[in-house]
Amino acid sequence: MxxxxxxxxxxxxxxxxxxxxxxxxxxxxxxxxxxxxxxxxxxxxxxxxxxxxxxxxxxxxxxxxxxxxxxxxxxxxxxxxxxxxxxxxxxxxxxxxxxxxxxxxxxxxxxxxxxxxxxxxxxxxxxxxxxxxxxxxxxxxxxxxxxxxxxxxxxxxxxxxxxxxxxxxxxxxxxxxxxxxxxxxxxxxxxxxxxxxxxxxxxxxxxMVWANVRGPQSRQTVSAQSRFGVRNARLVRVLAAMEANLETPLSAQEIADIAGMSPRQTERLFSRYLATTPMGFYAHLRLERARSLLMQTELSVTEVAVACGYRSLSHFAKVYRATYGHAPRRMRAVA
CATH class of the missing domain: 3.40.50.880 (Class I glutamine amidotransferase (GATase) domain)
Incomplete structure (x- = not known):
């Protein structure tokens, strides 16, 4: 440099x-x-x-x-x-x-x-x-x-x-x-x-009719509440924590603790508002991040897997293929 x-x-x-x-x-x-x-x-x-x-x-x-x-x-x-x-x-x-x-x-x-x-x-x-x-x-x-x-x-x-x-x-x-x-x-x-x-x-x-002038400390994105279309305060808190912990995923018990509920109650919360399970939604977030990294960076498939909380490359490839219909290496080859 x-x-x-x-x-x-x-x-x-x-x-x-x-x-x-x-x-x-x-x-x-x-x-x-x-x-x-x-x-x-x-x-x-x-x-x-x-x-x-x-x-x-x-x-x-x-x-x-x-x-x-x-x-x-x-x-x-x-x-x-x-x-x-x-x-x-x-x-x-x-x-x-x-x-x-x-x-x-x-x-x-x-x-x-x-x-x-x-x-x-x-x-x-x-x-x-x-x-x-x-x-x-x-x-x-x-x-x-x-x-x-x-x-x-x-x-x-x-x-x-x-x-x-x-x-x-x-x-x-x-x-x-x-x-x-x-x-x-x-x-x-x-x-x-x-x-x-x-x-x-x-x-x-x-x-310019620019009503919302932002300063350098303003955030780019809207709140998790708006982004995911949910209003339940416990659920919003959990979703924000999931987004902040993609590389080192939280356990089901840790997620429940953040919600201030038991694991079974947390399961019911996700089922009611998002029609899925906490770990199922968490996996979706991690795979979406992986797909984004494969498309927009020069990181290797292994580096992407680690960045999204997968310690086994074979497991990452398996779940990625099951979700998107092709291997993650195909995205890397295209990118």
């Missing part, structure tokens, strides 16, 4: 800080990679446009680039034209990566080399959505805290143990990150407030 302590990096950071203090236009460069999140791009750029319109001054500029200067294709097929190919950053520019580097080794290598070069020069580099995995694989997030999407957070933490993975709505700082979608707007509103004050950020949110 290239460190930021080099003299050239320090000089650039100091120069950029002076420029910002003097009120210079701050520019964001959005590097789009195929399969990027179109909602995140719109959510990140619109607050910048609104900031300029409301203030009556060019507080922000932005450019959309791709590695080759050709259009980028978002999830769902939407093509977005690029202003230019990515040839580096100017002074005071912040790079935000949106999208994954893909499977082609040559393309990945090109993307990683470009990112490492800018990091070595002291650039502020952030990411939204799958762009976080791109920065991680380029080695630029070691010892950083990132706000990864809840669906990939555990896999990212497993694959990159030197990264602190948060399920917050966003993380600002040297490596600003947001999990994607609407959280991109929350991140940009926060960055605008940091530089130009909360009043401007609030006016932008009002103009």
């Amino acid at each position: 290239l460190l930021q302590s080099q003299p050239r990096a320090a000089a650039r950071i100091a120069t950029d800080a002076r420029a910002l203090a003097q009120g210079a236009t701050e520019t964001f460069v959005f590097l789009l990679l195929d399969g990027f999140d179109a909602l995140a791009l719109a959510g990140a750029t619109e607050p910048l446009r609104q900031a300029n319109a409301i203030s009556g001054r060019p507080l922000y500029g932005w450019r959309i680039v791709t590695m080759a200067g050709t259009p980028a294709v978002a999830i769902g097929g939407l093509a977005v034209l690029a202003d230019d190919r990515f040839a580096g950053l100017g002074r005071g520019e912040t790079l935000m990566v949106i999208g994954a580097a893909g499977e082609d080794e040559a393309t990945r290598g090109q993307v990683f080399a470009a990112l490492r070069r800018e990091a070595a020069h002291g650039a502020r580099i952030g990411a939204i959505g799958a762009g976080i995995q791109t920065l991680a694989r380029a080695g630029l997030l070691d010892n950083e805290t990132v706000a990864a999407h809840w669906d990939v957070a555990e896999g990212l933490a497993e694959e990159f143990p030197r990264i602190e993975v948060s399920r917050a709505a966003f993380v600002a700082g040297r490596r600003p990150t947001a999990p994607g979608g609407a959280a991109a707007t929350d991140l940009m509103l926060h960055l605008i407030a940091e530089r130009h004050g909360a009043n401007l950020a609030t006016r932008i949110a009002d103009a």
